[in-house]
Amino acid sequence: MTTRMIILNGGSSSGKSGIVRCLQDVLPDPWLAFGCDSFVDALPARMQASGTGIEITADGGVSVGEDFRALEEFWTEGVVAMARAGARIIIDDVFLGGAASQRRWLKRLDDVEVLWVGVRCESEVAAGREVARGDRAKGMAASQADAVHEGVAYDLEVDTTRAEAMACARTIAARVRRPAER
Amino acid sequence: MTTRMIILNGGSSSGKSGIVRCLQDVLPDPWLAFGCDSFVDALPARMQASGTGIEITADGGVSVGEDFRALEEFWTEGVVAMARAGARIIIDDVFLGGAASQRRWLKRLDDVEVLWVGVRCESEVAAGREVARGDRAKGMAASQADAVHEGVAYDLEVDTTRAEAMACARTIAARVRRPAER
Amino acid sequence: MTTRMIILNGGSSSGKSGIVRCLQDVLPDPWLAFGCDSFVDALPARMQASGTGIEITADGGVSVGEDFRALEEFWTEGVVAMARAGARIIIDDVFLGGAASQRRWLKRLDDVEVLWVGVRCESEVAAGREVARGDRAKGMAASQADAVHEGVAYDLEVDTTRAEAMACARTIAARVRRPAER
Amino acid sequence: MTTRMIILNGGSSSGKSGIVRCLQDVLPDPWLAFGCDSFVDALPARMQASGTGIEITADGGVSVGEDFRALEEFWTEGVVAMARAGARIIIDDVFLGGAASQRRWLKRLDDVEVLWVGVRCESEVAAGREVARGDRAKGMAASQADAVHEGVAYDLEVDTTRAEAMACARTIAARVRRPAER
Numbered sequence: 130m131t132t133r134m135i136i137l138n139g140g141s142s143s144g145k146s147g148i149v150r151c152l153q154d155v156l157p158d159p160w161l162a163f164g165c166d167s168f169v170d171a172l173p174a175r176m177q178a179s180g181t182g183i184e185i186t187a188d189g190g191v192s193v194g195e196d197f198r199a200l201e202e203f204w205t206e207g208v209v210a211m212a213r214a215g216a217r218i219i220i221d222d223v224f225l226g227g228a229a230s231q232r233r234w235l236k237r238l239d240d241v242e243v244l245w246v247g248v249r250c251e252s253e254v255a256a257g258r259e260v261a262r263g264d265r266a267k268g269m270a271a272s273q274a275d276a277v278h279e280g281v282a283y284d285l286e287v288d289t290t291r292a293e294a295m296a297c298a299r300t301i302a303a304r305v306r307r308p309a310e311r
Numbered sequence: 312m313t314t315r316m317i318i319l320n321g322g323s324s325s326g327k328s329g330i331v332r333c334l335q336d337v338l339p340d341p342w343l344a345f346g347c348d349s350f351v352d353a354l355p356a357r358m359q360a361s362g363t364g365i366e367i368t369a370d371g372g373v374s375v376g377e378d379f380r381a382l383e384e385f386w387t388e389g390v391v392a393m394a395r396a397g398a399r400i401i402i403d404d405v406f407l408g409g410a411a412s413q414r415r416w417l418k419r420l421d422d423v424e425v426l427w428v429g430v431r432c433e434s435e436v437a438a439g440r441e442v443a444r445g446d447r448a449k450g451m452a453a454s455q456a457d458a459v460h461e462g463v464a465y466d467l468e469v470d471t472t473r474a475e476a477m478a479c480a481r482t483i484a485a486r487v488r489r490p491a492e493r
Numbered sequence: 494m495t496t497r498m499i500i501l502n503g504g505s506s507s508g509k510s511g512i513v514r515c516l517q518d519v520l521p522d523p524w525l526a527f528g529c530d531s532f533v534d535a536l537p538a539r540m541q542a543s544g545t546g547i548e549i550t551a552d553g554g555v556s557v558g559e560d561f562r563a564l565e566e567f568w569t570e571g572v573v574a575m576a577r578a579g580a581r582i583i584i585d586d587v588f589l590g591g592a593a594s595q596r597r598w599l600k601r602l603d604d605v606e607v608l609w610v611g612v613r614c615e616s617e618v619a620a621g622r623e624v625a626r627g628d629r630a631k632g633m634a635a636s637q638a639d640a641v642h643e644g645v646a647y648d649l650e651v652d653t654t655r656a657e658a659m660a661c662a663r664t665i666a667a668r669v670r671r672p673a674e675r
Numbered sequence: 676m677t678t679r680m681i682i683l684n685g686g687s688s689s690g691k692s693g694i695v696r697c698l699q700d701v702l703p704d705p706w707l708a709f710g711c712d713s714f715v716d717a718l719p720a721r722m723q724a725s726g727t728g729i730e731i732t733a734d735g736g737v738s739v740g741e742d743f744r745a746l747e748e749f750w751t752e753g754v755v756a757m758a759r760a761g762a763r764i765i766i767d768d769v770f771l772g773g774a775a776s777q778r779r780w781l782k783r784l785d786d787v788e789v790l791w792v793g794v795r796c797e798s799e800v801a802a803g804r805e806v807a808r809g810d811r812a813k814g815m816a817a818s819q820a821d822a823v824h825e826g827v828a829y830d831l832e833v834d835t836t837r838a839e840a841m842a843c844a845r846t847i848a849a850r851v852r853r854p855a856e857r
Contacts, residue, residue, distance in 0.1 A: 147807030153355035154806045159378050161353045161386065171343045173335035174627050182341075187542075196341050200398060204343065207393030216385035257841030260700045261693030263538050295803030329625030336624045356809050439659030442518045443511030445720050477621030517719035523728075523742050525717045525750065535707045537699035560705050567762035568707065575753030580746060
């Protein structure tokens with residue numbers, strides 16, 4: 130079967146966005162990229178720091194509220210609909226709820242073929258990159274590094290601790306199933 | 312009937328994004344905002360300057376290719392699916408094809424109730440704002456100011472030439488139909 | 494005498510940055526633009542939310558500490574040195590200390606000819622634009638609208654409440670003294 | 676003598692900005708960071724794509740014109756003046772002219788103590804990171820990787836090919852001379 134979606138899960142500053150851009154570069158077909166960052170950008174500003182939306186504490190903790198979860202469900206539904214309509218989709222997500230977050234996707238995917246990718250990065254290295262990028266609350270990388278992978282099942286895992294984004298992208302691309310040539 | 316989507320159409324630098332953020336602020340329910348900018352961000356980088364993707368000339372002209380149009384169809388399908396699932400959606404679009412661009416939405420909307428909004432801005436004023444924002448190719452505002460409205464039907468129109476984004480948002484919000492109170 | 498610096502002072506969301514970009518566009522010579530935003534970007538991340546650096550409260554209040562003030566003095570010295578070396582400089586500043594902030598510049602300017610510009614915007618309108626731009630803490634515009642002008646002396650004032658950035662820029666540009674033609 | 680400036684030179688996508696942010700984090704005193712990116716941001720928009728300003732070709736080549744060079748001289752003068760006034764300054768530069776670019780700094784530094792740092796990254800790795808970051812013209816990293824170091828003398832060199840930004844920052848920080856303790 131043809132891969133319609135690639136879903137990457139990993140902690141903050143594990144290098145997901147870089148891998149996504151490399152994937153879009155190395156894959157011959159055009160793939161659309163969405164993720165938790167673009168979802169949060171779509172929210173009303175008032176939900177970006179509130180109990181019903183998403184809150185980021187000074188030490189990088191993230192908690193999301195009821196309204197956030199509801200909108201996320203609708204968004205998930207729509208993204209899967211794009212794939213079903215014919216788009217190739219790469220998702221860059223942070224499974225704050227671990228296995229439960231994966232189930233949120235699974236219950237909507239139905240017949241859509243997904244390549245599940247875990248993006249690992251050693252906590253200390255991710256924490257250093259968090260400082261280097263300079264646009265994330267300090268502590269977020271460390272607090273998410275392992276937690277987001279708990280109970281999640283993958284088709285393959287990559288580790289950016291010692292591998293470049295481009296190398297990880299090539300590893301992932303090799304596993305993408307394209308329509309049979311005739 | 313309850314309004315599920317608000318679709319704003321207007322030329323570059325006509326002030327759509329500002330109105331969207333004000334709408335998200337004044338509307339009591341949480342609305343998700345998407346648009347042509349977030350769609351283009353989702354494309355592979357190589358499509359952002361090519362004959363098959365989107366090309367912006369030195370004088371601000373915009374042309375889009377076949378692959379762009381195909382992906383846009385899938386994206387449109389998915390965004391409407393979000394609304395159908397229960398989300399309230401604001402779209403900020405530039406109808407490069409005028410009436411034909413509106414038909415792209417219409418053929419997928421079916422039973423989803425939309426509030427169609429034209430965002431006008433006098434060409435010369437939009438051109439000045441284009442310079443003031445500093446992140447758009449000079450000439451884009453002027454070339455799109457009138458063309459994007461040709462043959463498009465609206466529920467209401469706002470004009471940012473002399474009205475603030477917040478005032479336009481309030482005018483639009485007053486026309487949004489909410490579920491009947493009981 | 495030839496104008497070497499243009500210093501704009503106004504509250505948050507009063508439209509200074511837009512005027513600066515329009516000034517750079519309409520002035521025939523090349524002018525370099527710096528300001529409080531680019532200064533803050535140059536600070537260590539840890540000073541962007543601390544008692545010794547700059548702190549922005551949830552309601553948009555801004556307070557700066559001792560280290561911030563010391564670095565700002567050095568930065569001011571260097572910017573004036575650029576003008577003295579031959580550069581034309583536009584500064585976009587927020588005089589949190591009103592007249593005292595202007596004195597910070599005055600004591601270093603010496604023989605450098607400056608055009609002082611006050612950028613006004615009615616508090617309510619600035620507050621609406623703050624929502625429309627979406628990247629500033631709500632309340633900052635209102636709290637700064639009048640306070641930053643207290644006791645400050647200008648060569649001219651512009652008001653963006655009803656005038657476009659480009660129109661304000663043309664008014665300012667008309668007052669810039671260029672080297673005498675021979 | 677006390678180090679007043681740290682000047683980093685390296686090609687595009689060699690990892691300079693990340694090292695700068697890590698340096699600002701690990702150095703106990705507050706250091707201000709400037710560089711060629713913040714300088715280009717200060718230029719009029721019309722100079723960012725013209726023969727007199729800076730031009731970036733489709734394959735990532737960079738050429739700068741006469742006006743650019745003149746303004747850069749004034750800017751250099753001002754940045755050194757900040758250090759002389761008392762600021763600690765980190766510069767992140769791309770020596771397009773190799774040794775000549777270093778001389779531009781040297782002739783103004785006089786008595787200001789500088790730590791010169793070369794930032795290396797293997798061309799192929801930098802090219803991959805260029806794709807991963809997604810905001811630079813493809814080819815710029817490869818074309819600058821070696822050229823910018825020609826004839827330049829350093830106090831130390833770091834190589835980001837296999838070392839993290841944070842590790843490089845620690846190596847550099849260990850070489851910064853602080854005022855003698857009493």
